Amino acid sequence: MNADVLLTALTELLGPRGILTNPKDTESYDTDWREIFHGKSLAVIRPANTEEVAKAVYLCAKHNVAIVPQGGNTSLVGGATPSADGSQIVLNLSRLKQIRSIDPIDRTMIIESGVTLEEAQNAAKQAGLYLPIVISSQGSAQIGGIIATNAGGNNTLRYGNTREFVLGLEIVTADGHILHNLRRLRKDNTGYALRQLFIGSEGTLGIITAAVLQLHPQPHSIEVAFCALPDLDKALELLNLFHNHNPAALQAFEFISQTGMDLVCSQFDDIQFPLENKGPVYILVELALPDKGNGLRQLLESVLEQAFEKEIVIDAIIAESETQQQKLWRLREEQSESQKRAGANIKNDVSVPISHIPELIKRATSACERICPGIRVAPFGHLGDGNIHLNLVQPLDGDPTAFMAQDHELMDAVSQVVFDLEGSFSAEHGVGQLKNYMMTSWRGGTELELMRKIKQALDPKNILNPGKIFPE
16 A cells, blocks of 8 residues: 555545544544544545545555544444554545435435434424434434444334434445435335445445435424333333333333432533432333324323322423423433543443343343442433443542453443343444454354355455454
8 A cells, every 4th residue: 555645646536625634633533432442544534425435435445445434423332433553544424414305295305424413303304304313412423324323212112223214325335336226215125125234334334425214294292201210110010001001102211220310410510300209210201293182291191190000100290391301301311421421431232122121230230330349330221122221430439440441341241141131232332343342252153154244245355444343
């Protein structure tokens, strides 16, 4: 590889705005959001359209230089961070910002990968439609990265993961060709569904430059309640109560632990605990329907009344306004940030069958406390679909460096419990470079071998995001 020749060619292709080489300019692109992985890129390139992406990929492939596709750089597993040896190019897609079209009859949106999720949501809303992907980082996370990681989020319980919204994709392949697959069809049985290969592939098979997303009717009736419960078994009973009354109305069912609640209230001066009574378990439930005057409030009140009668719920509050709904949601949405502010933290994004969640949290908490006395186990997340963020925060007066030195031991302890309960070590964040060492023991044999064959077929030079997903 002649780096100077490649950088000169990329500069001629993209112009001075499209390439960054000064370490001061590339630093933010070379470090992940959690500041765990610190890479060093040869350059950061910022193409303005799909054609420039394709030509840039062709040049990098010609010079055998690896590419790290990057969207909003919000990965929690180091999936968009380059290696530290200065040999890789970061291909940032933030300039691909067009919303190419919205069809209110088809209920579809054709959108480029650099558009943030929040921008996409706002565009759908202006068209009278709804994009139900909801994640904490939606103001900075971009559509391309969301699809590449098959992001989940708060509404997965009702609408499914990102995969369920994608009808078509535009992809730049590892050799610089463009796969035009932006078909707006619900049914298309013409051979393999190629788009499904790229969804959740974390940029290792191709670079997503645009997508067709399926939209939904805008909900005009929303009710939110925040509840304190005595234990997680009661939380499962509450979930079943809502399912038995009207599962179509249930949009989100989120869990917060007492530890997580204490952290968020202590780290944010403007957040106050909203209930008179505390409980070791908290549930935030959201109901939503597209029409008004549908008795949604009565449904919520009826279920909670039964929950009180059955001693499922200790205390509860129903939001009386949109502002109050947002305040209740902040208790959930600021969990990650409050843990970050509280010190070094280790994230476990796991899933188990919903019925196993109480056992998961009980056993994983005990295992972590044995390894690290004083550790603050702060689980939270999507109880309604079985995905728990079983996060670990350093002891109150502990040494953050010493705590992070135990990250693999603690992650493995949690993962062993998850494995025993027939779960997954990555529910919605992906594998990246943080968890790729787990792939052999969890997905080894035929499954991992088939993944490697797909990678070899689509990226024989290992140009795209090397070191992610697959163990070294």
